[in-house]
Amino acid sequence: MNIRPIILAGSIIAFSTALYVLTAEISNGAEKEYLQIVTLNYRNGENDNDGILLDLYEYSVVDNKMEEVVELPIDSVYPVAYYDHTREKVFFSDDPYGYYYDNLYEYDFETNKIKQVTFGKNVFNDMFVVHDKMYLNVAPEYSTVMKPAIFDMDTYEITYLDAVDNDTWYTSLSYSSLTNKLLTITNSDDEMRTDRVRRVTHIRPKSIVSFSPEFKNFEELYHTEDYEIYLSRQLDDRHILMTYDQSMMSLEPRKLKILDMKNKEVSDYDIHGIYEVYSFYPRSNGKGIYILGSNHDRVFDLYYYDIQNHSTQKVFQPGDLPDSHRNIVDFIYYVE
Numbered sequence: 001m002n003i004r005p006i007i008l009a010g011s012i013i014a015f016s017t018a019l020y021v022l023t024a025e026i027s028n029g030a031e032k033e034y035l036q037i038v039t040l041n042y043r044n045g046e047n048d049n050d051g052i053l054l055d056l057y058e059y060s061v062v063d064n065k066m067e068e069v070v071e072l073p074i075d076s077v078y079p080v081a082y083y084d085h086t087r088e089k090v091f092f093s094d095d096p097y098g099y100y101y102d103n104l105y106e107y108d109f110e111t112n113k114i115k116q117v118t119f120g121k122n123v124f125n126d127m128f129v130v131h132d133k134m135y136l137n138v139a140p141e142y143s144t145v146m147k148p149a150i151f152d153m154d155t156y157e158i159t160y161l162d163a164v165d166n167d168t169w170y171t172s173l174s175y176s177s178l179t180n181k182l183l184t185i186t187n188s189d190d191e192m193r194t195d196r197v198r199r200v201t202h203i204r205p206k207s208i209v210s211f212s213p214e215f216k217n218f219e220e221l222y223h224t225e226d227y228e229i230y231l232s233r234q235l236d237d238r239h240i241l242m243t244y245d246q247s248m249m250s251l252e253p254r255k256l257k258i259l260d261m262k263n264k265e266v267s268d269y270d271i272h273g274i275y276e277v278y279s280f281y282p283r284s285n286g287k288g289i290y291i292l293g294s295n296h297d298r299v300f301d302l303y304y305y306d307i308q309n310h311s312t313q314k315v316f317q318p319g320d321l322p323d324s325h326r327n328i329v330d331f332i333y334y335v336e
Contacts, residue, residue, distance in 0.1 A: 033061040033283075035315070036069070038081045039327050043073065056081055056090060059316075066316075070107060072114070077102045080127040082134065084153060091117075091134070091153065093124045101141070104151070117156040126173040128332045130213055135182070137173045145169045145189055148182070148215070161215050174332070176234035177284050181210045181217075183240070185232055201225070202247040208232045208240060208259070222259050222266075230254070233333075235282045238262055241269060241289075243277050253294075254278065271305050273312035281333030290315065292331060302328055 037057040043050040054076075056069040069083050074094045081092040088109045093102040101121040107114050121141030128135055134151040138158065148161040148170050161170070169192075172185045185206050191197065192204040206229050208222040221240065228250070232242040240259040246252060253276035258269040271277070271291065278300075279292040289305045295312075302315040 035059040035061065035331070036081075036083050037328065037331075038079065040074075040079060040329070041327060051075060054079055054081060054092065056083060058083065070109075072107060078123055078125060080124050080136075082127045082129065084129070086132070087153060089153075091127070091151075093122075104156075118158065125171075126332065128175060130175050133213070135173065135175065135213075137170060142166075146171060148173055148184065150215075172231045172233075174233055174281075175213070178234055178237055179210065181212060181234075183208065183210050183232055183234055185209070185229060202249045203228050204248070208242070221261055222264070224266075229257075231279060233281055235289075236286050241280065241282065243280070256280070271312060272310050274303060274305070279330040281331060283333070290331060290333065292328060300328075302331070 035058070037059060039055045039057070041053045041055060042048055043053050051073050052075060054072045054074045056071075057066055058069050059066045070090050072090070072092060074092065075096055075098065076093045077095050077100060079093055081090060083090050090107040090109075092105055092107070094105050095102050099121070102124055103116055103120065103122060104118040104124065105114055106117045123139040123146070124136055125146060126135070126137040132153075134153055136149050136151050136158075137146045138149045138160070139146045140158075140160070143166050145166060146169055147165065150159045151157075152159075162168070167189045169187050169189055170184045171187075172183075174183050175181070176183060186209050187204045187206045197204055203225055205223070205225040207220050208229070209218060209220050211218045228245045228248050230243045230245070232240055235241050235258065238261055240261065242257050242259065243254050244257055245254055256269040256271065256277055257266050259266050271289070273295050274291055275294045275296045275298065277291055277293040280289055282289045286307070288307055291303045291305055291312075292301075293303065294300045295303070303312050304315050305312045
């Protein structure tokens with residue numbers, strides 16, 4: 001989970017995963033891609049005295065059309081959201097009582113009502129759906145670490161990867177339709193609290209791990225103690241991209257590296273026009289990468305990088321999103 005403070009009208013709000021979901025539907029043999037976009041905004045337009053609004057938009061890549069799905073008042077610790085087309089519901093995290101922990105809520109378009117669907121002291125992250133199963137990274141109330149889980153959108157039950165492991169952190173949970181596997185980054189809670197990490201290296205030893213959607217067949221693909229990695233995504237059947245800093249203390253812009261899984265070689269992966277990468281997702285067709293970050297003019301936005309042409313452009317043009325709704329933070333990519 002990456003938490004970046006974004007300054008709005010003199011106040012600071014900590015965001016984690018306001019959500020884009022890039023979905024693909026099969027229509028006449030062709031993929032139709034969409035972006036679901038969550039933005040967070042001041043309810044009164046100036047400050048958080050009257051609360052925060054979560055706005056969910058859906059953007060059709062093929063049709064180049066933007067539609068607002070829903071606007072919801074929230075006070076989430078870490079805001080995540082997902083619009084399920086089949087059930088006509090939006091699932092989102094919220095802390096309406098100010099307890100400093102989240103639960104999941106459901107907004108039903110048919111009844112126009114909001115219902116709490118989990119009950120506990122949780123933090124949610126990385127929300128996406130694979131084969132009608134919702135996957136989450138969750139820090140439940142009994143644990144100090146984030147762990148993968150499956151959330152049943154009908155029964156509201158949560159099934160954890162390992163309910164008793166309180167040492168292994170799982171971050172950057174994603175799914176690749178190319179491999180039909182989940183990808184994550186792991187590290188030990190005990191190890192990251194050692195004097196060596198806290199006072200000497202400032203680098204948490206981490207591994208990139210893949211496993212099946214059934215939480216089986218775990219495989220460590222890469223391990224490093226040379227730099228701090230944050231996100232990892234499958235680029236193609238041979239390569240993985242990752243964001244990294246030289247250490248947790250680094251003030252340099254966050255960049256990308258590429259891992260060749262065949263020969264285990266890692267090299268820098270520079271993207272033309274991009275100064276810093278906050279989050280990213282390669283497309284399933286291998287043609288490009290969506291990047292949330294800043295360009296060399298330090299303009300924070302969502303960009304698209306064409307791999308073949310080595311060109312970068314903004315995804316949204318002026319007017320696609322209202323000016324007050326441009327607090328875009330992160331996005332998740334998946335294919336049905």
